[in-house]
Every structure is written in C-alpha cells, then in structure tokens.
Amino acid sequence: MTALIELDRVSRTFHTPGGPITAVDAVSLAFDAGEAMCLVGESGCGKTTTGRLLTGLLRPTSGRLLYEGKDVWRTKGADLARFRRAVQLVHQDPYASLNPTRTVFQTLSAPLFRHKKARTSRQALASVNELLQRVDLTPPENFVTKYPHQLSGGQRQRVAIARALTVDPKVIVADEAVSMVDVSIRISLLNLLLALGREFGVTIVLITHDLAVARYFAREGRIGVMYLGRVVELADTESLVGDPAHPYSAALIGAIPEADPDITRSKKRVDLRSAEIPSLLRLPAGCTFHPRCPLSEAGLCDLKIPELLPVPTDREVACHVAVRERTAEQAATMA
Amino acid sequence: MSVLSVRGLSIDYLTRRGPVHAVRDVSFELEKSETLAIIGESGSGKTTLAVGLIRLSPRGTKVAKGEILYTKNGMTNDIRKLDDDDLREYRWAECAMVFQAALNSFNPVITIWEQFLDTARAHGLNDRRRVHDRAAELLDLVHLDAGRVLPAFPHELSGGMKQRVLIALALMLEPQMVILDEPTTALDILTQRSIIDLLRQLRQRLGFSMIFISHDLSIAAELADRMITMYAGRVVEHARVADMFYRPRHPYSLGLLRAVPRVSGALGSVASIPGSPPDLVRLPKGCTYAARCPYAIDACREADPPLLPVDTPQHEAACIRWQHVAEVLGSDAEIPVAEKLA
Ligand SMILES: Nc1ncnc2c1ncn2[C@@H]1O[C@H](COP(=O)(O)OP(=O)(O)OP(=O)(O)O)[C@@H](O)[C@H]1O
Ligand SMILES: Nc1ncnc2c1ncn2[C@@H]1O[C@H](COP(=O)(O)OP(=O)(O)OP(=O)(O)O)[C@@H](O)[C@H]1O
Ligand code: SF4
Ligand SMILES: [Mg+2]
Ligand SMILES: [Mg+2]
Numbered sequence: 273m274t275a276l277i278e279l280d281r282v283s284r285t286f287h288t289p290g291g292p293i294t295a296v297d298a299v300s301l302a303f304d305a306g307e308a309m310c311l312v313g314e315s316g317c318g319k320t321t322t323g324r325l326l327t328g329l330l331r332p333t334s335g336r337l338l339y340e341g342k343d344v345w346r347t348k349g350a351d352l353a354r355f356r357r358a359v360q361l362v363h364q365d366p367y368a369s370l371n372p373t374r375t376v377f378q379t380l381s382a383p384l385f386r387h388k389k390a391r392t393s394r395q396a397l398a399s400v401n402e403l404l405q406r407v408d409l410t411p412p413e414n415f416v417t418k419y420p421h422q423l424s425g426g427q428r429q430r431v432a433i434a435r436a437l438t439v440d441p442k443v444i445v446a447d448e449a450v451s452m453v454d455v456s457i458r459i460s461l462l463n464l465l466l467a468l469g470r471e472f473g474v475t476i477v478l479i480t481h482d483l484a485v486a487r488y489f490a491r492e493g494r495i496g497v498m499y500l501g502r503v504v505e506l507a508d509t510e511s512l513v514g515d516p517a518h519p520y521s522a523a524l525i526g527a528i529p530e531a532d533p534d535i536t537r538s539k540k541r542v543d544l545r546s547a548e549i550p551s552l553l554r555l556p557a558g559c560t561f562h563p564r565c566p567l568s569e570a571g572l573c574d575l576k577i578p579e580l581l582p583v584p585t586d587r588e589v590a591c592h593v594a595v596r597e598r599t600a601e602q603a604a605t606m607a
Numbered sequence: 608m609s610v611l612s613v614r615g616l617s618i619d620y621l622t623r624r625g626p627v628h629a630v631r632d633v634s635f636e637l638e639k640s641e642t643l644a645i646i647g648e649s650g651s652g653k654t655t656l657a658v659g660l661i662r663l664s665p666r667g668t669k670v671a672k673g674e675i676l677y678t679k680n681g682m683t684n685d686i687r688k689l690d691d692d693d694l695r696e697y698r699w700a701e702c703a704m705v706f707q708a709a710l711n712s713f714n715p716v717i718t719i720w721e722q723f724l725d726t727a728r729a730h731g732l733n734d735r736r737r738v739h740d741r742a743a744e745l746l747d748l749v750h751l752d753a754g755r756v757l758p759a760f761p762h763e764l765s766g767g768m769k770q771r772v773l774i775a776l777a778l779m780l781e782p783q784m785v786i787l788d789e790p791t792t793a794l795d796i797l798t799q800r801s802i803i804d805l806l807r808q809l810r811q812r813l814g815f816s817m818i819f820i821s822h823d824l825s826i827a828a829e830l831a832d833r834m835i836t837m838y839a840g841r842v843v844e845h846a847r848v849a850d851m852f853y854r855p856r857h858p859y860s861l862g863l864l865r866a867v868p869r870v871s872g873a874l875g876s877v878a879s880i881p882g883s884p885p886d887l888v889r890l891p892k893g894c895t896y897a898a899r900c901p902y903a904i905d906a907c908r909e910a911d912p913p914l915l916p917v918d919t920p921q922h923e924a925a926c927i928r929w930q931h932v933a934e935v936l937g938s939d940a941e942i943p944v945a946e947k948l949a
Contacts (some may be wrong), residue, residue, distance in 0.1 A: 314795040424883050459866055460879035481795065488868035488877055513870050527800035529825035531867040532943045533848050536828045539871065547767075547801060 274341045275302035276475055277359065277443050282325055282335035293552035295321040297501040298335070300580070305442065306473040308466060310486035310509075312524075313498035314549070319479045322498070323445045326477065327361040357387065359443040360436040369432050370420040376404070376431055377416040383438040403434040407464060426457035433464065441474060448480040462489050483528055487513050497521045500552065500560045503580055507587030517587060517594045519567050542566060559592065567593045609678065610784055610816050611637040611660075611702075616673030618652075618659045626669070627887045629655040631840040633673070634914075637784070642810065642817040644827035644848075646863065647837035650884055653820040654707055656837070657786050660818075661698050662686060677701065679783065699730055703777035705770075707788035707820075713761035719772055720757040726776055745775040748812075749805060767798035771805065778813070787819040791826055803829050824867050828852060836860040839884050839895040842914055846922040853941045856917045856929040858900045861936070864944045875945030894926070902928045902935070 284296040296318045303309060311319050324330040328337060328344055337344040339355050347355065363369040370379060380403055381396040383389075390396035397416070404412035407430040420428055436444055446465060462478070466489065469476045478489050486495050490509045497505045497518065505518040516522040523542040530536040544564045550556055556563050562573040572592050580590040584602035589595055616633045619626035629652045637643050645653050658664050660675060675686040679701065689697060698704070706712060713722065723742040724735070732738055743753040749771040761769060770790065777785055790806070791799040807830060810817055821827060827834055827848065834851045836844040836859060844857040855861045862880040882899040885891055891898065893908035900907070906927060914925040918933075926932065936947050 314797065426883075457879055459868070459877055460881070463879075483796070484868045484870045487870055488874060491874065524796050525870055527796050528870050529799070529803060529823075529829045530869050530871055531824040531828050531852070531864065532869060532872065533828040533852050534941055535869070535871050536825060541800075544797070547797065549765075 275338070276305045276340065277326065278302040278338040279322070279326060280336040280338060282332045282337065284321055284325055284330060285333045288553075290553045294333075294555075295501055295552065296325060299325075299498075299501075299503055301326075301496060301503065301506070303443070303475050303477065305475055306469060308469050308476050308478070308490055308493040310478045310480060310490040310493070310495045311498060312480055312483055312486045312495060314481060314524075316549075316552075317498040318501040319481075319498060320447055321501075323361060323447050323477070323479050327359050327443075327445050328355060329361060357439040358441055360439065360441040360445070362432050362436045362444055362446045370428055372420050374419070375416065376400075376418050376423075379431060380404075380435055380438060383435065387439055389438065399438075403437055406437060406468070407431070407434045408460075409434070424457075426461065429457075429461055430464065433461075433468075437468070440472075443475045443477070444468070445477045446479065448478065448482075448485070458485065459488070465489075483513070483524060484530075497524070500550065500555065502560070502590060504561070504590045505587065506580065507589075511586045517583060517589045517598060518591050519565050519594070520561050559590075561591075567591070569593060609636040609638050612674075612676040612678070613660070614674045614676070616656070616659065616675065617671040618655050618664065619669045619671050620655075621667050621669055622888070625888045626671075628890060629840050629887060630659060633837075633840075633842050635835060635842065635845065637816050637818060639783075640810070640814045640816055642819070642830050642832050644831035644834045645818065645820045645837060646822065646824055646827055646834060648822060648863070648880075648884065650887075651837040652840040653822075653837055654788055655840075657704065657788050657818070657820055660686070660786060661702055661704050662689075662694060663698070663704075695729075699726075699782065700780040701782055702784040702786065703780070703782040704786040705773050705777050705788065705790060707792075713769065713772075715761055717760075718757065719759055719761070719764070722772075722776065723757070723779070726779055730780060741779065742775075745778055746772070748778070748809065749775045750801075751775070765798070766794050767801060770794065770798075770802055774802075774805070774809070778809070781813070782815060784816045784818070787817065789821055789823075790819055792821065792823065799826075806830060824852075824863060836863065839890065840887060841895070841911075841925065843896065843926070844924045845914065846924075849941060850918070850922050852943065854918065854922075854933075854936070854939055855944060856922070856924040856932050857896075857926045858902050858928070858932055859896050860924075861932060861944055862899075865948065869943070869945075872943070873946050873949070875943060875947075875949040877945050902931055904928065 279299050279301045281298045281300050283294055283298055285292050285294045299322060313319055325332055344355050377400055380400045384396050384399055390399055400416060401412040404415055409415045409430050465476050468474055480486055487509055493509060495509050495512045496503050499520050505521045513525060516525050523544055526539055526541040543566060545566060546564045558574040558576050559578050562568040578590045578592050580588045581595050582588050583595050583598040614634050616630060618630035619628055633656060647653055677684050677686055724738055727738040746753040746756055751771050791802050831848045833847050835842050838859045844860045855864060865878050866880060868874060868877045880899055885895050893910055894912055897903040897907045912925045912927045914923045917924045917929050936944060
C-alpha cells in the first residue's frame, strides 16, 4: 500500500553567515491515513524544518515529498491546490499564529470564502459555529466576536486548530513550541487533536521536545527521534519508551525527570561521553552522535554514516552497534 | 530550626482595575539545608511570592500584610523592616535568587568575567585577583571551564552554560539560602538533567536551603523535600514530597498531578483541568477553585476553606472535601494518582 504522505530521502540545506548547514539530512518518513505520530528531539535537531518540508512550505534541497504517491514539487494546478488544502500546519504557539486585529469569525471565515466553502455571511457563520463546536469552544456565540487577546492560551490554540479544519485537511502537522502551553490545558488540546484524527481519519503528526507528551499522544502509534537533522530511531511508541535501541534515545529517556519521586530518583541513566551538541557547521564524521556515544566503536562509528535500518522486530535504528546487537540477539533466539 | 519563616504574606499589584491579589495570606517555613518546591500553573503567584521574599517587587506592588522572618546565628530579622544596606547584604550574602527567564538578563556587551567583577564590586570586593580565584572556583563547581567561559560574551554560551553561570554568580557570597525561579524551563532534556544533578550536588556539598519554583512537577519530584501548591495566590496544599505525589488531598494538586503524562511506568488516567483560574481582582466568594473542581458542593461556595492539617500534622490542605478526595484515590500506596484513578 502506498502511504498517504511521505518524505523520501529529503534534505534541506540553509545558507548561513557561518556557511551552509544541513538542517534535515536524508530523512525518509511515511504516514498512513488516520495515523497519530510524534517527532521528538532536542532544540535545533530539525523538527520544525521537517514539519515545513512535510507540509510543502519549504522546498527540499534534494529528495521528494510524495502525496498519494505523487511528487508534490512536480505537480501543478488543481493537484497542487488539493495538496495545499489537504495538508495543514498548526503552530502550537497561538501568540504568534493568530492575527491580533481579527475576530475569531474573521479568522475562520476568510479561508472559507477563499476556498469557496461559503458564499454568504450566513453560510460562513453556520460553518464557523460548527467548527467552534468541533474544537469545544461552546457556545460558539461567546467566541465569534472575540479578539485573540480576549482568549486564554488554550482557547487561542483551539481557534488555530479550527482554522486548519476549515479546509477539511487529511494531514495536520502540529508544531509544539518549547514550554508554552500550561500543563493543565495541554492534555485537553492533545485529546482534541486525537479525537479529530479518529473521527475524521485525519493523519496527525505532533512535533514536540517532550517525550512524555509524545508517549501520551502516540500511544497507539509511532515515535521518531531526531538528532542533528537525522531520524535516529523510529519505533512503536511503547517499544521506544520501554526499550530504546539507539543510545541517544536511551540517553533522552533516562534523563527525563518524571512526575513520580520514586521512579525519577531511581531511574537508569545513560552517561554520555560529552555534554556538548556539535554545531551543524562542523558535524562529526561518521555517526554524528559518536563523540558523545557510550557505545561508539573506533574505526566504525567515526567513519561510516549509519543508515536507518530495520531491526527485529519492531523498529528502525540508525546505529551500527544497536543494529548489529539486536540482529544477533534475534538470530540467537531463533537458533 | 527554620531559616526562613513567612507568615500571612499578602502582595497586591495596584492596577487601574483595582488591586490584583497575586499572593494571599501565604505562610510557610524553610528549614536549614531543606529544599522546598512551589508549584502551580501560570499566574498562580509563584514569581510574585519569590520576588517579594527578597523585596525586589516592581513599582506598583504593595505588600498588604505579613512577615518574612529570617534567622541566622540565633538572630531573627523581619526582612520587611531592613534598611537599604542590610537589604543589599541579605539579597546576596544570605539569600540569592536566580530569576525566571534570567538567561536573557545578562548584559550582552560585557564578558562573563566582567559580570563576576561587577557583582563582586557591588559587595565591596575589589581585589581582582581574589575575585578571579573565586570565579574560577565557582565555575569549576558548576562544571564549567573558567579559561573558556570567563572571556566569553553571553551569546557565545549555550542556554545550559548560561544557567550554570547564573547559579555560580548566585553562590558567590556563600548564601545560606537560594531561590530559583523556573531553573530548567526552556532548557533541553539533557541540559535540564545536568542542571538538576548539579543543584543536587551543590546542595549536598554546600548545605544551603533552596526554594525553587516551577510549573514542572517532575523537577519537584526530583529535588524537593517538601512542596507547596499555589492556586490563585494562595497555598492550597503543603506536604512532604511523597505525600503530595502519592496522597494529595486538595483537588487542584490532584488535577495538576493527573495532567502530566510519564515516560516510564503505566500511563494511567491522564486528564486536563477544565476551565481557567479566577480573576485576581474580583475573586469569587468561597473556594477560588470551586468553578473548576469536580468535587465541589454548595458549601464550597460559602467560605474560602482555611489551610488545615489533613492525614498528618505535616500535611495541610485548604479543602473541605479532602476526605472525599482521599476516598476517591483509595489506596495510600506509593503509586502515582493517574494510576490510582485508572
Ligand atoms: N530559514 C533558516 N535559515 C537558516 N537556518 C535555519 C533556518 N531554519 C532553521 N534553521 C536552522 O536549522 C536547524 C534546525 O532548526 P529547526 O527549527 O528545524 O529545529 P527544531 O528541532 O524545530 O528546534 P526547536 O525545538 O528549538 O524548535 C537549526 O540549527 C536552525 O538554526
Ligand atoms: N506588574 C504586575 N502588575 C499587575 N499584575 C501583575 C504584575 N505582575 C504579575 N501580575 C499578575 O499577578 C498574577 C501572578 O503573577 P506571577 O508572575 O506571580 O505568576 P507565576 O505563578 O509566576 O506565573 P508563571 O508560571 O507564568 O511565571 C498574575 O495574574 C499576573 O498577571
Ligand atoms: S473546597 Fe470544594 S471546590 Fe474547593 S477544592 Fe475542595 S472540593 Fe473543590
Ligand atoms: Mg521547532
Ligand atoms: Mg513566574
């Protein structure tokens, strides 16, 4: 079966004063219809860039973006317009993404008129009311005339989601900025996105730096871990958090403080060889994680770039040592 | 013996709409070498309280009432009554603070060495050689390479390095108390981990008392001995860390704990708190949490419940239905609440 949307060995290079940097390097990711997936990683690892490549807002330097099997950057006219409607990016930073001079009605009706989903104000109002109900802003009358500054952070976020829904998208990429939504409302926003995915079969890709949030959101799906522009592990959520294969995933999971004093004070930690994250301007040769990696093997990891390869039986990993050991383990259990 | 004793502290911001009651009747004690965490959602008054403790509140702030008693060598002083000189001394030498969002508070045009020098001068330390030795010693303590960091400008350091420098600066005069406002917010996971481990080490080595403020419960789970939950400017629960996490008695603490998913162990029943906090200018009658509280009854809207002991004398909650909360949670075992409710 072909995936609904797919990045096929996509790279993106930016030219900066210090020289060119490859923010996303040969990333391949495929998503099925209705899937809930998370991309996680530390600041600067290329999550937002990947999200912008996936939604066609940024042109790849190399590689292809496929939608329903077609190369998006080679499609034109009606096909391209269809892709633009079907794939929506929602910034999880409501302060930046809503126009402060527009009411909720204006924000939501503009795309309805633009895409000819409404012709009269009355039609638009009916659709806006329905959208507000879908994102639990009820009763809608209380919200249509409000400006962003009259709404709480969580309400603004819901308006941003409603705006993405105006065009009946098939894919929503939600990019969560670091530490902006309050813990008390975060879960209800994730639940809203999950419910939309389930009810309307929308594929939802959540971008976050928070692995606990990723685990909650993608509990029935997959998590992809990124490091310096590459996907280093892609696995079913429970396999990833319970038994990470890539040493970087293991380091992240071990480092996360947990909201449980007994667990967090007795967690198994992975000691890295260096705390420093290399600059994209001077990436280490071979596996870019090797200078920090506790498993690194001289003559292998510092020379050869590890591909993202399938390991038995539930994931893909870009690590020479993890792939070798997991494959050997599997062979041993088979014998 | 307590180092700090806060009694009935209330702080208002004077605004055109009327006074914003940001901190209301807050009392707590901080023991020697103890770590106290203050948690609560955005706007609950955490920063207002912390800044109030060192009397650095902005203009237009009024400390409506209360005492901040500070004890050293058997001598107790009310911070509210100190004169300017004593206050300056108290702020660094006794109680140092690392501010929220302080990563951007460095002067961008001077080097880290000059930041150390300025801080030292403000306290009458003018011997450059001694300041240099002390700076090197402190940077070593926070695992930074002084040779590299001292000549650097702030923008040349990563977020985690800047946070370490701020902690080092705070420790310059060997305070017996350190207040940190959101020390790890906006830092990456691995950096956050190194700051948490650093704070734990420093506390052990230097024996200072620590108050840290965070909306992130997991950091409290890591470092705190005791915890306070704030809601709409008030302390609604106060407990030892295990009691707070496994046996909360205030519905708001319970709500916050349930709102945070975990990476290890069972997910349990994770849920958000519906609604938003009240307007601090026009506070509702009765319990300020009633509008959002799943356990509220009519009596909750009559009078604001006082903070009273619950299960043990060391555990207090401001909720008339705490026994009901205990029943809902069932077992007292050391299991997170999201699992108990699953
Ligand atoms: N338009 C651009 N021009 C130059 N560099 C860019 C551009 N966009 C992104 N970058 C760089 O590419 C790298 C990846 O950035 P990106 O925003 O994708 O990271 P991220 O994983 O989303 O980080 P965060 O968690 O901080 O949001 C960073 O080094 C960033 O500075
Ligand atoms: N200078 C000010 N003037 C008027 N109101 C203020 C001022 N500073 C803060 N407030 C209000 O006082 C209340 C408490 O704010 P405070 O900054 O103490 O909260 P906080 O718990 O630290 O929140 P956060 O987690 O967002 O840092 C909020 O309602 C805030 O809007
Ligand atoms: S006093 Fe009532 S409303 Fe307030 S938290 Fe307790 S049960 Fe809820
Ligand atoms: Mg980003
Ligand atoms: Mg604050």
